[in-house]
Amino acid sequence: MLSPLTKLPNNAKVAVIGSGVSGLMFTYYLGKLRPDVTINIFESAKRSGGWINSWQTTDQNGKPIMLERGPRTLRGVSDGTVLIMDTLKDLNQQNIIKCVEKNSEANRKFLLDTNNKLVQVPSSIVSFAKFMINPLSKGLFTGMLGEWFRKPSPSIKNDESVASFIGRRFGNDYIGKNILSAIFHGIYADDINELSAKRTLRDLYALEEKYGSIFKGSWETAQEGKKNKTTGITKSDLSACLKEYQQVFGKKESDLIGLSNNLKKYPMLGLKGGLEEFPKIVRKALEKLPNVNIILGKDATKIVYEKSNDTVSISLGSGEVANGFNHCRITTNPSKMSLLVKSANEKLSQDLDTVKSNTVLLVNYYLPGRDIIEKNLHGFGYLVPKSNNNPQKLLGVIFDSIIEKNFKPFEGTYSHPNSGPVQEYTKLTAMLGGHFLNQWSECTTPSKDIVIKAVKEALMSHLSVSEKDLDAGLWQYTVAERCLPHFFVGYDAWQSSTEQELLNTYAAKVSTGGMGFSKGPGVPDVIVDSFQDAMKLK
Template sequence: MHIAILGAGITGLTLARTLSLGLVGRGGGPIRISVLEGQGRVGGWVQTQRKSVAGEDAVFEQGPRTLRPSGPAGLRTLRLLGDLGLAEDVVQVGKGAPAARKRYLYVQGRLLRLPASILDTVKASASGPLKGLVGSVLREPFIPGRPRDLEDESVQDFFARRFPGADGIQLAASAMMHGIYAGDYRKLSVRSCLPSLWEAEGRSGSLVRGMLLSGSKATTEEDEARHALKIHYPQLMEMAETSAIYSLRQGLSGITDALNQVAIQSPIVTMRPSSPVTKVILDESKAKVMDADWVVSTLPGPSIASCMKGSPGNPIPYTTPYASVAVVNMAFSQRVLPLDPAFGYLVPVREGGDALGVVFDSDALPSQDGARQGGLNRLTVMMGGWKFKQIFGEKPHPDDVLKKARRVLKEQMGIVKEPMAHHVSIQCQCIPQYEVGWWDGMRQVDEWLRSSTGAQGRMAVCGAGWGGVSVNDCVQGAEKVGHALLDHLKGKTFSGASPTLPLTGLERFRK
């Protein structure tokens, strides 16, 4: 039995670890795992640069920078960190820290602090961009629920329907979609991007009432994850209860580096960097990728579609669009921010401009400044997203990107000082856009993966393009697919033609 994993990002590496732990020494015939990665490095969009700044090793993150220690997925990731021996490297931001409580929107040419308490919300609702916020929330339970035949809608339309005339909620929603998806909330699907809100309204006909009814009740899955973490890594469980966000002292690449070492040391896993997959042929007996029996792809839908040209059967019926992001990390020798410590700010769609948002890295994670804590000021400017080509064209030069980032800092915060160090990265097609219709598209792909006229039961998928863009989502998705495969392989001996895959990775879309 040979399993090929396409992609060595956080998803592919976690899947390889999960399978290796369950299969080494199992008996029942040899099983091999090959992990194919097109780049010369592993980690995917988890990319940490450690830059020497004034003699210190400062952390520049070009991809995700912080994780949330909450929910089943967040607790799974913490358990993984414990298993990898990374618990001592965790640096946290407490729930009461400025970086947890102070976040801003850039609105009407100034930075507007978002409410962090009920009292703050009441005050903000009295005047300014968030005027009328409290009244809109109080009226929401009396607005009719969604039509029965409405299967999806945009984030903008959802909030307009539930909170008519609430301009402040629209501002916050569009900014949030910039921060998470680098996407346009007028196109993104509320059912897919904010499923808990969609489900809350579905339960009771009201978003507010549905959220109040669900309260803070944990699911069985979350209870199990919490119990396991508390038993094995009580210090991480304690951290989860007191933290808003966290990272690693040397950056999140520490996770993918550790997972890569686990894979390299496994007797049944072969890592193949610099091995781009250009063709995948699936038939009823084999997956012609490294002569594998099964393929689990963490690649985006468009990549799968390109690789499978010429494969028997119908083409993949839906591919998710992606957005590109320009990420500019900067470090200054002294504090340049015109604000007290905070996490950063996001820019709503209607403000226009180049920026999606700016993160105040030194405020959020000062321990990543090296020995010069308090002496450096690290910032990250994120630009482009759904409007990347409009801003930068096809192939922007890093110098031009840096100029635009510095212009953002000057125009939005009055920062004109030249950074001591900087790093520009163009993350092409990095964030999937779950647009209206995406949920139904995943349902179609699920059917295609199982169909004798599609992937013929030889391929499963997982990763950001298939259900959740966060690191936590990717870890959880990989572990679930891995454990499902292990359950299927338990006690079985394979000879001759291998059986079809018992799963697609998209089962939840059948509901």
Template sequence: MKPPIPRQTLRSHHLTSKTFARSFWGRKGDEPVESLIPQIAEEWHRGVEQHPDLHRIPPKSVAILGAGVTGLTTAYQLSHFSPETSITVLESSPRTGGWIQSLKIPTSKGSIIFETGPRTLRPWTVNGIITLNLISHLNLQSQILQIPKTSPAAKNRYIYFNKQLNELPSSLSGIFNALRLPVLKGAATSVLTEIFRRKRAKDVEDESVESFLTRRLGANLTNNLASAVFHGIYAGDIANLSADALLHTVYRNERVYGSITRGMLGVQEMVLEDKLLEGVYGSRTAPLLNQLRKASIYSFKGGMETLTRRMEEAVTEECDVTIKTGVTVDGLRYNKEKNEVEVLGYDSPANSFDFVISTLPAWKTANLLPPNTSNSLYETQGVTVMVVNLFYDQPNMTGYSGFGYLIPKSVPLEQNPHRALGVIFDSDAMPEQDERKGTKVTVMLGGHWWDNATSLPSQEDGIRMAREVLNQHLGITAEPTETMASLQMDCIPQYGVGHAGRLRQIHEDLMDKMGGRLVLAGSSYGGVGLNDCVRSARDAAFGVAAGRPMTNLERWAFEEVWIPKDMP
């Protein structure tokens, strides 16, 4: 494997936000770019055709590989950024939506909804605001179900440790009581002494989450608390996951300020590009943000698939987009003379495109490319999770009120023999979604624990295992009324140590060998959450609409510009 290319040595294939701000307005190089934010945000987002380096040359045709949430969002956004572009979405499965699937189960006492993938969203991040802007455009405001910040689902979250559920603190007063819990043993000392610990060596560009947090906060907090949180988000092992990729801000703060604590106490900063996007979309989404001002999380009345179904309807009926399901793409070939990418296996006279946007997982995209085009794509792999949905007629069977609990890697095998990652109390998390009253839970099994498994459980085995988890942890022995198990193969990409360096290498490889005509988007690169995928799709669509060579990895390939968060 080639060593990662340092950011500062890459050839500049794009204009950074800082360079753009200074050059477009003709400001002096030493003038603070922060003062330009209110003025440039909307113009920057529109592509500012007045600037010669940013002149838009709309592509005639674009193919999008994959019709999951990233592919559908890319198609929708591109059709609005560049309405003159012909867009074709190619999906190998018979349905759209990808991992998002909300199954409505009719029963004699009313329907219930089982989610096999993402089930809730958070509104209060830059990427979350971009998702809300999309929801607003799709006119889905009336379909939103929100959970207020004061609800048990927002306030109560648990960690299973030492054969009990440990309630994490949700307020300052709750911290002092929580410090007595086994899962937070030694937490106070670890946090108070973090500021005095030596920062990492300057030549260390990345390390594992486990290594980083153990250095800063000690082994107990890392293994008992942090590993559980990463089980819930990534289903991954913190010993292998990248600190720079997944804890980017605090990892940077250690380098810049010497510790996590100093970074939190100092000037709160964010990336300039994120600040610009927050300004643009925050203004455009103000009514919906106001509607959700008291919300902690939200979903939709018909489940998360409400979003992807509405997007499919919008792109096919309102935009110049063609969606073809059941299409197996065999390969991608760059024609340097025509500056086009040919999609092999797509049986159509017009199978060459100005751009191809792949929203497939990194390893699947790698399989479509000629040998040695970008081997670094293969190094991001996914973990498999079994999602088991269970519904019981009796309400409040868990004995707890809250969002659910996660299980750290430090829990011994005899206390977690089926390698569960966590349990979601769906009845509390989204109580208004079901017509039928009762207790609904989701048990997540596997993840990195199954990396070397020679066989995977059947659906029947998964339901049995989930019931045994609930029996062992919560004492639930009753027979569930409705059950469903789904095995999600390679569903969550794992960002291993050196992830950012690999993205830089991939960017350089694709610019060289695919002419900047193959663009990447999706959960393999900049975040595995639904909000992250929507942001990735927006970035890909915005860049492709301008018609300039790109990979959509530019934000990792080049130096970031950080500014104070509270800058107007």
């Protein structure tokens, strides 16, 4: 949270609503920092892990396969990733970590151009030359050149949309429509014309505010780094977050620096068995702690501040009331939070409900025995920009089988399941919907048949996959309902005022976690948020 939190008294009682990775890691950190505190996790579903869902099933031949129905990889270098990897090491599970190397074909990424052809995002001189002759590159060279000389906005402290910010800094809207819109489809499933630049482009926005230009700021920052850099590893290599983590948990600084530097070598990481292995491992560790209770299938419906004893009570859908909590941590998305606080503060409930979350439709496809992705298109997958006609309302496609076949051991600990002759197969995940769902008839979630038909049309058009191969594959349809908060223009100001209203309503006994309140959109970001807020309470 942006706002301060009240430290817990001795032998306090804490409630956590939601057992996604945010709720689990908040509990994990707080449980380690304060073993005297009793923590109850309330989860409405019958499983934990939230949107991370590595589904273990069987293929057409009865052989076991895993389909990711949510996030599947982690970016290599970030504070949150260091925390995840170090947690796995603490729990003696570091052998499941795997990585993709920078020169791997799985690190190649593509965009879909206006002719429904895939063009590689530049990663070499050759791919850069090919990209620059593609229509998607229109305005890129002149826009980047002119950015150095464009004056900053006189109202830079105010917020604006991503499209407005990029158009203003680069002098055209082509870069936004052709490139940035695709990237934001992959991260937020949202429209750059509606997203907050201050929130989603925080670092770039700060560079303009401080230096007057993105590239000028990047150059100045790089020069400052060179001046301060010394030979070898120095103490300054740890961020403030990791430094605090190192101190409170008694870690060796050199170990964390080494881990962080090692992670910088890899653009992405994964886990043997799927990304859900992480929340599963954390949950098992929590179940062994005598001060932690995980209660599944119990939906929290109302949170009330009991002024008489300065505690919080929680009403459950079953009719039960759990009370006597010195603190309550809510990790659901803002619109669900609004229902919990409605009886206590109608205005706060309405403010939380203004954050409408995007629903993403996931379609998994699996074909054993063959790789039907052309060799020259092998990569992580492709994203679809706004400039593409896109009748299927497609956000992007992930080439899971390419990623899995290119995973390597991290620190030599992971044994690839295909050690020996590689078994050919094709595994894809198509992402649809997001902000496009508003364009479907009657604004409702389309049926499984309609969505799979749309994906088949896209794969035949974009990848030249035959209808025969598509019909022979295994298909799985998942509706990730309201999974990604919509970060509208002015979101930071909204968050600040909403958090303050929440603190006032519940006498600083309630805090918020999850993607809607973290500093970034990914799994590592919500974990950093969980650690930092647990520190405020310890």
